[in-house]
Amino acid sequence: MNWWTTDETHDPARTSWVEGADGHADFPIQNLPFGIFSPTGTAPRPGVAIGDAILDLAACAGAGMLPDVAASACSGDTLNALMALPTIDRQALRRRLSDLLSDPAHADRLTPFLHAAAECTLHLPARIGDYTDFYVGIHHANNIGRQFRPDNPLLPNYKYVPIGYHGRASSVRPSGVPVRRPRGQRKPPEADAPLFGPSARLDYELELGVWIGTGNALGDPIAIGQAADHVAGFCLLNDWSARDFQAWEYQPLGPFLAKNFQSTISPWVVTAEAMAPFRLAQPPRPQGDPAPLPYLWDEADQGHGALALTLEVSILTAAMRDRGDAPHRLSIGPASNMYWTVHQIVTHHASNGCNLNPGDLLGTGTISAPERDGYGSLMELSAGGREPLTLPGGETRTFLEDGDEIILKASASAPGFASIGFGACHARIMPA
């Protein structure tokens, strides 16, 4: 599959016998993302999304309908074992599922294993061993850097080092789980000492999440040419951030309580295989920028390092919800605004021998477009709180208020292929 061939599972003419799947905005048969779900009142189990339904993979495995290697990984209440499979086995499972869900001959046998997604709970797809957040959105880094360091927004290491830091695995939650406004220390410029209380500058961050597939042993780096084999799939990630806490605490060891109170992900793992048609050449670096060091450079990676993904953020305030308004779009932009590719961050992470494990989660960092309508956080959209946004209905926002809901979306499209989406990634702010 890699460097990045498509096959019959990507054929835009392929249809599914599952009602409503064809032309589904997120989950047509060309997507087939994996997740952990539970029909009301039952135990969590692996499933695959098809249209507005979920196919129970554990039940399919129990009925002997899946390839043997994959079947044993389709049990339990996490996808860690499935993610740990070699790419070739995940591909075989994908082909089998695509055949089962397209050929009407299988409909009778599979229909009992289908559940209406609306009647199921979605859980975290994996036990996340470690969660690492990067900072590859160069426009975001510029925008934020300018607020903290007007003369020197981008530090000298940025164009050499895929900057990253470890985040909190325990507080990652799937879409829909409310976010309690955190308390913490902040120091207003006029105060002599910091105050402790609810954040007054609560923000979201639009990020892409990367699920690690097969891992590497401690001490064994991952060559850039092999990085793709270690990526199981993708999700959306909202890295909620308390900007007031962040400004006060982040030196010298980086963000901590400003970020670790909760992170929200879309619960479906859109596989690296499903994304094959949506690989783009990595945009060339601006003239004058240094070339990546050799351990981060691979010609094939540059040819397929970007993703043809459109990312979008919307807000729905309590007042809008009361009025029955639709969410209001805050920004839209392409995921190609990443200075480092997904494979470069994987290789960099393991370059010192750090071991990655199946089910680890990497965040890209906030992906902002160069123009204001593609900014991926309120910190950027409101210029650090100095320029309030006016929403339809007349409300204004600098940062998030209680009751606000933030909705992230991602959709992948490419000429000659069916578009696919990532599904829901939303959460509402609750009072402190």
Added chain:
Amino acid sequence: MNWWTTDETHDPARTSWVEGADGHADFPIQNLPFGIFSPTGTAPRPGVAIGDAILDLAACAGAGMLPDVAASACSGDTLNALMALPTIDRQALRRRLSDLLSDPAHADRLTPFLHAAAECTLHLPARIGDYTDFYVGIHHANNIGRQFRPDNPLLPNYKYVPIGYHGRASSVRPSGVPVRRPRGQRKPPEADAPLFGPSARLDYELELGVWIGTGNALGDPIAIGQAADHVAGFCLLNDWSARDFQAWEYQPLGPFLAKNFQSTISPWVVTAEAMAPFRLAQPPRPQGDPAPLPYLWDEADQGHGALALTLEVSILTAAMRDRGDAPHRLSIGPASNMYWTVHQIVTHHASNGCNLNPGDLLGTGTISAPERDGYGSLMELSAGGREPLTLPGGETRTFLEDGDEIILKASASAPGFASIGFGACHARIMPA
């Protein structure tokens, strides 16, 4: 037990029928630390150290010799379930084990469950969900800060915020596992661009590790008065650091590949209960320092917030090993050189609602004494590499060389009580 009464398990007159336990430097009957061990060729299981032996807790539980609540937690290959027990149940288990190992009437029945420690492998005691490292050693923060920022060694937040950051859980390893010298980016001052290769400034850091016991739910802070109930125990922690990588990568998001290639811990969990006699009043803050904010202040905590622990670092180079020399002591100092208490870092960590889980590991950060002979890293001892140390035999060191072994030790003592130790925490540097 808390605020911190001792009981019969701490009685210095109590002896054990296990040969060699009485007067053992680390593991007399007053200690009784928990760990995960495997006799050669068998599966890992919970055990308790007594002298030079290990008592198989799973076997004791199977024989009906432990309290029911604790017995069910004494199985499997991690101590997470044991750590999750309420303090009162861990105390009951400790009392029972102390009775079993002191009363010779139990010797016949228990002897088959004893293994010679020298013939066992020790494993990580818990599945570490998240690992967080703090920076509470104010003398270390001053020493290191002076090297990076001569005019401004301690940042304005230091005396208000227990500074911490998330580390890597996957690369924590028990004592004895060699450390491969990491490769990475470093930028010598004279170079135009960074180089990629083996670290030339590899260092150790002497830290105390804190094992989280019962956790807190996401969104629910831990009051400072309750923090003690969330601490299961302690270990030694060597936070290996590549100083050249750290200097180049750490801005703006903190240390990453400079630290996450491996961290070494002592594998025995010295329980909070065992440490009861070794609680000291937290030293008063220097005149003029701000009082901790109210959420970090508890009178009882200040009365018992420090630990009467002596910490020690030694080195054994390849040449010393070849000559049969004993390790050479690099530093010795008290653990009371912590600006924030263990309970303050627990409460701060959860103050924004971040959920801690049983088996999470917190590091204190490097604990240095004010004087040079108590500095907890080579970065401090060699003044950033400018002042080489001369070792017995004439070798010199600024940073670690391949073949060097670093040995951390901790021992707790207090008048009227038997001293206890933490056991081995050592590892050797292997070539890149």
